[in-house]
Amino acid sequence: MKENTAFEESSGMTRTKIEAERNRLLDLRTIVISVADESGVPDIGVSPFIRRDDGLYIYTSHLSAHVHNLLRCGGATCLLCADERQSQNIWARNRLKFQVSAREVMREDARFDALCDDFAAAHGPTMGLIRNFTDFHMVQLTPKDGVLVLGFAKAFRVNGAAFDIAAHLSNA
Numbered sequence: 623m624k625e626n627t628a629f630e631e632s633s634g635m636t637r638t639k640i641e642a643e644r645n646r647l648l649d650l651r652t653i654v655i656s657v658a659d660e661s662g663v664p665d666i667g668v669s670p671f672i673r674r675d676d677g678l679y680i681y682t683s684h685l686s687a688h689v690h691n692l693l694r695c696g697g698a699t700c701l702l703c704a705d706e707r708q709s710q711n712i713w714a715r716n717r718l719k720f721q722v723s724a725r726e727v728m729r730e731d732a733r734f735d736a737l738c739d740d741f742a743a744a745h746g747p748t749m750g751l752i753r754n755f756t757d758f759h760m761v762q763l764t765p766k767d768g769v770l771v772l773g774f775a776k777a778f779r780v781n782g783a784a785f786d787i788a789a790h791l792s793n794a
Contacts, residue, residue, distance in 0.1 A: 625779060629790035633776055640787055643772050647702040647718045648673055648785065651745065653680065653763075654701040657691045665691055670745050672737070677764040677783045679727070681741050681749070683757045692724050693759065700763065711773070720768025720780065727760040734760055 626632040629640070653671045656664055667688030669680040678700075684690045692698050704716040727734055737760055742749035752758055765785060770778045777791040 624792050625789035626792060627789050629778060629787060632792060633778070633790040635772070635776065637787065640770070640772065640778060643716060644718065644770050644780070644785055644787070647704065647716060647770075650702050653678065654703065655680070655688055655692065655698050655763075656701070657688050657695060657698040659687065659691050660694070670741070671763075672740050672744050674740075675783065677722070677762050679737055679741075680761050680763065681738070681752070681758055682761070683755070684759055685757050689759065689761075692761065693726060696725065697721065697723050698763070700765075700768075714771070714773040714776075716772050718768060718770050718780070718785065720785070721766045722763040723766065725762050725764070727762055729760075 630636055633640070651670055652668050654666060654668055656666045659665050665688045667686050669682045671678045671680050682689050684693060698721075700720055700722055702718045706712055706715060709715040727737065738749060738753050765783050767782075768780050768785070769791065770780050770785070770787070772778070775792060778787050779789045779791055780786060781788045
């Protein structure tokens with residue numbers, strides 16, 4: 623796979639258009655998380671999330687296998703994927719796949735209450751119900767690198783918590 627840092631020219635898309643499509647994915651309300659269990663078998667789950675400058679946050683129960691494994695291993699692969707009903711071509715569906723490191727935000731952390739309030743604002747009153755459930759954990763997902771796909775021959779390498787566009791990926 624060839625990486626072209628002159629991505630506007632090589633992809634035929636402007637930075638503004640690429641970033642707008644990336645931001646539409648980042649505006650989704652749920653994230654798909656894949657993590658290996660103790661035997662190396664992949665597990666997958668879905669969680670509501672919020673986005674902050676330093677990464678993404680999930681608040682979810684360790685009773686879910688993928689959350690238990692995420693807390694155990696400290697990393698995962700995540701996916702944000704456009705609604706298939708709104709995709710022009712199902713094979714070229716817009717998506718953002720990226721690696722993250724994961725770290726629990728303890729309840730004693732100064733950020734915990736503000737993050738819970740942000741979850742309530744973003745996702746509604748259920749947060750008030752589950753906020754004090756002891757099986758639930760606030761987890762910071764810090765993006766490392768990933769791939770943004772916006773159609774055929776429109777794949778881009780992204781970096782960091784800002785999902786900065788780094789290069790156009792192509793076979794040419």
